[in-house]
Amino acid sequence: MIKAGIVGGAGYTAGELIRLMVNHPKVALDFVYSTSNAGNAVYAVHQDLLGSLDMKFTDKVNENVDILFLCLGHGNSKQFLEQHQFSKYTKIIDLSNDFRLKNDAVFEGNEFIYGLPELQKEKIKSAKYIANPGCFATAIQLALLPLAKHDLLNDSVHINATTGSTGAGVSQSETTHFSWRDNNFSIYKAFTHQHLGEIGESLLQLQPNFSEELFFIPNRGNFSRGIFASVYLKFEGTIENAFELYEDFYKEAPFTHISKVPIHLKQAVNTNNCFIHLEKHKNTLLITSVIDNLVKGASGQAIQNMNLMLGFKESEGLNLKASAF
Numbered sequence: 011m012i013k014a015g016i017v018g019g020a021g022y023t024a025g026e027l028i029r030l031m032v033n034h035p036k037v038a039l040d041f042v043y044s045t046s047n048a049g050n051a052v053y054a055v056h057q058d059l060l061g062s063l064d065m066k067f068t069d070k071v072n073e074n075v076d077i078l079f080l081c082l083g084h085g086n087s088k089q090f091l092e093q094h095q096f097s098k099y100t101k102i103i104d105l106s107n108d109f110r111l112k113n114d115a116v117f118e119g120n121e122f123i124y125g126l127p128e129l130q131k132e133k134i135k136s137a138k139y140i141a142n143p144g145c146f147a148t149a150i151q152l153a154l155l156p157l158a159k160h161d162l163l164n165d166s167v168h169i170n171a172t173t174g175s176t177g178a179g180v181s182q183s184e185t186t187h188f189s190w191r192d193n194n195f196s197i198y199k200a201f202t203h204q205h206l207g208e209i210g211e212s213l214l215q216l217q218p219n220f221s222e223e224l225f226f227i228p229n230r231g232n233f234s235r236g237i238f239a240s241v242y243l244k245f246e247g248t249i250e251n252a253f254e255l256y257e258d259f260y261k262e263a264p265f266t267h268i269s270k271v272p273i274h275l276k277q278a279v280n281t282n283n284c285f286i287h288l289e290k291h292k293n294t295l296l297i298t299s300v301i302d303n304l305v306k307g308a309s310g311q312a313i314q315n316m317n318l319m320l321g322f323k324e325s326e327g328l329n330l331k332a333s334a335f
Contacts, residue, residue, distance in 0.1 A: 013040040018081035020044045022176045025056040027309035034327035045069045080104040102139045109141040110208045125315040128263045134318045145307025147205040149239040152284045153299040156259035158216035171239035172229040196230045236275040245295035252288045264325045281330040282310035
């Protein structure tokens with residue numbers, strides 16, 4: 011069995027990762043690191059794991075694990091790796107934004123490969139270090155990559171995307187309290203969201219001449235999990251042309267599915283799937299994309315990357331089903 015360690019084990023992303031790992035047939039959890047919870051049972055924090063996992067948080071790491079997941083807050087992964095040494099055989103998947111951009115991707119001579127399987131599966135297979143994409147970035151890139159591949163991003167791209175409250179992390183703030191979030195809706199970081207950088211780099215990878223603006227409006231929704239992204243731009247082809255481009259681009263992608271009928275958030279929640287729908291209105295193409303921000307937008311994609319890195323079937327341990335209600 012492959013031995014895995016998780017660092018930053020008390021957050022929402024780590025909780026989802028632990029749930030997936032417990033049911034992975036080829037990987038065993040070796041440790042879950044959390045200095046604030048060391049000595050406490052993991053199920054004391056992630057209470058749904060009572061009866062599924064008999065393990066305690068620790069403030070020590072096993073430097074010889076086969077695979078290490080970093081679920082730390084943004085800006086903390088690099089610092090952690092500077093303070094802790096792991097074996098030369100240990101593969102690392104970082105779920106923060108510390109190493110996603112090209113200028114930040116090299117650490118102590120090792121390059122973090124951007125881990126969007128639909129974009130660069132072959133590079134991921136041979137990678138030692140992976141920078142797991144952001145949740146908004148995942149949903150938006152999957153909505154745009156087929157167009158970029160064919161040099162069809164030739165006008166401004168408008169994006170409106172809404173995330174659930176788990177996207178803000180487990181730490182409390184004014185806008186995560188139930189009394190504020192319930193029956194409420196708000197915009198944040200309009201036009202400046204940190205995921206724009208990684209989206210732009212991926213689009214340039216497929217369409218080097220891309221120079222148009224990405225107008226991104228992120229929203230907070232009054233639900234727990236999921237992202238619903240609406241993207242629209244000028245498109246001269248027919249709707250049949252558009253569907254053909256998307257179906258061809260994702261024909262080898264086990265978790266990205268093109269729908270001929272309108273989609274909704276619950277199709278994707280609790281799964282590692284991304285569902286995409288296309289509509290043509292005069293000369294404008296509307297692309298809608300839905301994912302679960304904690305699974306395909308974080309921990310599920312991290313498992314997908316791990317499977318590719320270790321030579322497992324890409325979908326191993328990720329046969330998750332959504333609930334209709």
